[in-house]
Amino acid sequence: MNAVQSLAHFIPESILIVTGFLILVLDLFSKPKRWLGWLALAGTTGALAYAAATIPGNTLPLFYGYFTIDPFSVFFRITALVIITVTILMALAHKGTPPKQEGELYALLAFIGTGLILMAASTNLLMIFISIEFVSLTSYILAGFEKHEGASNEASLKYLLFGSVASATMLYGMSLLFGLTGSVELNGIRDALAGCGNTGPLLLIAMALLFVGLSFKISAAPFHMWAPDVYTGAPTPIAGFLTVGPKAMGFAILLRVLFIALPALQKEWSSLFAVLSALTMTVGNIAAVSQTNIKRLLAYSSIAQAGYILMGIAAANAIGLEGILFYIAAYALTNLGAFTIVIVVVNQSKSEEISSFAGLAKRSPFIAASLAVFFVSLAGIPPLAGYFGKVLVFAGVIEQKLVALAVIAAVNSAIAAFYYFKVVKEMYLTEPADSVPAERPFPAVLATAIAFLAIAAIGIFPAPLLHWASRSLIF
């Protein structure tokens, strides 16, 4: 499909791009810039509504086949739009954004939303690289957005340095892969590999290098080192976004690369990902136990969550893959909800220590109950969305008889429950230092309500989302 024809199927992304530029222009003329956030929200909501209303039934190769709108990318397109919408709500609720730069923040969020969708829709190594870089560069800026905060600067710089190395490594892997197969198209790579049946060492090296870059994106151990510092230093709404947005789309790319380009090597990579999965969840969970900073705790928790999702890749069967999509959707909503509550609490206490949650249940019962529900969902306790995602990836692993991985994951789940309930304990069992109820900015209430209702509804009636996830798997 040529560029002009493609635009008709590129409307949600176009809405985001137009919204972004519009905000940049209006930013010049408006003094209180808060309303630009609402404008951005209107843009993303519009894009979401359009995307949800016009789900194409067939596969559309857009822009001469560089992007593909298929059921898989539609799933991630809608996920990305939900993520970006909630992130904008979080940004609106967050205190601490430099007032002068507020407009740019919303513009960047609109742009990065486009980048996320492009990541999930890329079916070509070049476009994969470019879309990853687009999202990464924007993320570096967003992480350092509070430019007067030392931690924010540090986060940005660290992210940039680690990210550049990872990108370079990945690019090298891609170039090797291109050299070996003569194609940058994922389909072309698959055909070339199927034709020659060659799984020589160079191919394995190329694959490994490619995975380094993608593991960085999804913060899988041992490429997770950047994550805790970046998530802690970045402004809270951005930290929340980074734990879900790039990660979810990183998984989307990983799935595409593995199942479209490299099915010939499935034996090799599935055992590799079994090891990575066990390592990632263990590293994340054990490090999380001793954290006293809530953002750092959530950072390590999000590393561990990536480990659980990787179980689905290690299993590489239908139920495991459905589990990955389900898990990503559930995890994204839950984590964004949790970060929203962190914003609400930190706005008031100015402290990110877990102790600032003391007695929250007495001060603000709704806020506390929401966070408790989010943590229960992250811990994988029924009947919430997180539980069902976890059951599916466990099921995938059990079906493949990867008993060792299943046992490691089970032990990890118990460890995870410990630190999630450390915060719950602080909220419910510890007496509050004062009785001032937390302020509840409207955008935060809205974001919390969306996340809360969604994970409760998905948990009690998982069938529709599961149905959608299984229809979205095109490989």
Place this chain on the structure above:
Amino acid sequence: MSTLSLIIFLPVLGMIGVLLTPKTEVQAIRRIATIVSAVVCALCTFLLFRFTASQPGMQFVEKIAWIPQINVFYHLGVDGISVPMIFITGLLSLLACVASYGIKERVKEYFALYLLLETGMLGTFCALDLFLFYVFWEVVLVPMYFLIGIWGGPRKEYAAIKFFLYTLAGSIFMLLGILALYFASTPHTFDITVLSVNHAFALGFQKLVFLALFLGFAIKVPIWPFHTWLPDAHVEAPTPISVLLAGILLKMGTYGFFRISYPILPDAARWFGIYMAILAVIGIVYGGFVSLAQTDFKKMIAYSSVSHMGFVLLGLAVFNYSGFDGALLQMFNHGTITGGLFLLVGVLYDRTHTRDLSSFGGLGARIPVYAGMLTVFSLASLGLPGLSGFVGEFLTLLGSFVTYRWAAAVSCLGVVLAACYLLWMIQRVLLGPLNIQWKSIAEINRRELFTLIPLLVIIVFVGIFPQVILNLFGPTTHALVNALGGISQ
């Protein structure tokens, strides 16, 4: 809505009602919780009488597709094993709810969580789909954490998280076992009734799954050596929660054996029988000796639970009619008796604010009604003929005598030990010179009596007419023994 769904979800409705009531309206909140529990209790009693014991298979069945992609059904039903459990859950939930009037702090949250807990417990005993069973099983966990952690004693935080993590760790392995069963069955199913009929699993697979499920159930029972969470949880939990913990939650573990492990994994069950008997005997004797050494009233009762639940496990391990009947009856009896004992400890603690056995003495003369109650419940617990405790333990020992004679012999020591620690407790609390500190102690009041009388009636009735309740579940347990290839006596 059908009976079982109504029973399970009425408490959730009650919870919503409680949440919608302003937190200052303490009376209204209590009233809502009590009315809901009372209606549930009435429905459970109705179920008990409407249940046809002679009819094989599940009754009051409800089956609706829940997650069709992976064959998960909202599938409920009851048989002779679950009906007594549901009845006692309904009853103890009502009594413990009335006993909860002593809770003064954060009343709204308390009753909301309490009702959620009730839903979880009832659902566990009604579920016939493994997936659904697991969901209800876990739903019990979170409210329990809060109920111990917020309203508990001085070391409540430690006790709550210990209970929570222990049980959670066990139940995640149970989940792995459940998933393994799902994938091993053709067509894939979580349906307990289907899996129970389809005995085609290889022994090696059965053993593995049995162990995974065992971890979940054994921690809940708790079977020695997985019992260490129990004394902490019991001592720190507020009285009504101790009652539910001992009376119902522990039974969820042994119920799991009856409902899932045994029917679905019969070969593994027989293979592990001897080991279960060994663990049971250790639990019985160990629990008895440790109870004897306790100076804390509540801790003593807690450890006595380890001993008494050992009898249930022993009955389960012997694969004959008497053993299974005894185990199930012991589950029922332990719920009523130990529930009553925890209530009685609570009555005393509310007045004296101590549970140290050596600080009492001579209370029998001061508060004779209380003394009478405590004596009867203790005698029932130590297995005095004529009261219900005797029948359960006797049947269990009878059953084990057939299969493992040594186990029966050693377990008798548990009965002797029970007599020692319970009578010694009575001596220390009720007899001897009056501790002058308690000379104006108040007699048990009407509300407290109300929570105890129904249990007392059941204990005496079952003690005298055990046949009534044995007939209720006999056909089911006997069918289970036959299906397992056990001994028909």
